[in-house]
Amino acid sequence: EDKVVQSPLSLVVHEGDTVTLNCSYEVTNFRSLLWYKQEKKAPTFLFMLTSSGIEKKSGRLSSILDKKELFSILNITATQTGDSAVYLCAGPFNAGGTSYGKLTFGQGTILTVHP
Amino acid sequence: GAVVSQHPSRVICKSGTSVKIECRSLDFQATTMFWYRQFPKQSLMLMATSNEGSKATYEQGVEKDKFLINHASLTLSTLTVTSAHPEDSSFYICSARDAAGGTDTQYFGPGTRLTVL
Numbered sequence: 001e002d003k004v005v006q007s008p009l010s011l012v013v014h015e016g017d018t019v020t021l022n023c024s025y026e027v028t029n030f031r032s033l034l035w036y037k038q039e040k041k042a043p044t045f046l047f048m049l050t051s052s053g054i055e056k057k058s059g060r061l062s063s064i065l066d067k068k069e070l071f072s073i074l075n076i077t078a079t080q081t082g083d084s085a086v087y088l089c090a091g092p093f094n095a096g097g098t099s100y101g102k103l104t105f106g107q108g109t110i111l112t113v114h115p
Numbered sequence: 116g117a118v119v120s121q122h123p124s125r126v127i128c129k130s131g132t133s134v135k136i137e138c139r140s141l142d143f144q145a146t147t148m149f150w151y152r153q154f155p156k157q158s159l160m161l162m163a164t165s166n167e168g169s170k171a172t173y174e175q176g177v178e179k180d181k182f183l184i185n186h187a188s189l190t191l192s193t194l195t196v197t198s199a200h201p202e203d204s205s206f207y208i209c210s211a212r213d214a215a216g217g218t219d220t221q222y223f224g225p226g227t228r229l230t231v232l
Contacts, residue, residue: 031219042208042226043159045117048218092212092219101147101212102164103221 002027006089006106014114017079021109023089024071033072034103035063036088043088046074079113086110117143119211121224128199129232135195136227138209144189145211149221150182152205159208165192199231 003026013019025033032050036043047056049065049072056063060079065072076083089106118141128134138148148165163184164172171184183195192211196203206228210221 034220036223042206042223045220045222048220050218092221101214101219101221102149102161103210105159108158 002091002104004089004091004104004106006109008109009107010110012112012114013079015080018075018077019079019111021074021087021111022071023073023106025091026070027091030067031092033065033089033091035074036090038086038088081113081115084111084113117213117222119209119222119224121209121227123227124225125228127230127232130200131198133195133197134199134229135193136207138192138194138211138224140190140211143213143215145213146189147212148186148192149210149212150184150194151208151210153208154205196229199229201231204229204231
């Protein structure tokens, strides 16, 4: 069974701090790894990672994938209170049959950024 | 990034009525869409996989006659909550799968808050 594990489960920091969120996975058929940010509404897409070692960046957020060690990290630099959210890691690992594209989610990391 | 819309964003209805929620992928074709529900402070729970042109695949414990799914085109899937009851009150979210050009990403709609009185 595919498995995604995120750590830490929660994190409290102050504005300006840098945080690193972790995501490890065990899968039968890797296709891509996805990061989302969820505030008090539906998840918003952050990154899609398919290749090892290639960093994706968007402003203060960046992410990288290691397919050999089966993990990914999401970095947020100079955190702001608006970064407070649940960060979800997921993958459409099972590409076959009736589960085509179905996402397997990690538990999420609750990030709280204090002023 | 790609855009997925949902309509309505919020609906309040009386017990026993049916409610239809639409999910549209606005700038890509989605052969597969997914329907989730989420209760407060809980994680997303997948209800069903909606495949264009074929029957939806429901997760265990989800009543297919209660939650009717239709995926009539490559950009539209609908979820109808039939004979809604207060326990169906929840946040319903769809996602659309973009698997073009070797990618495999899902984009979520903004969600529909259903309140059944």
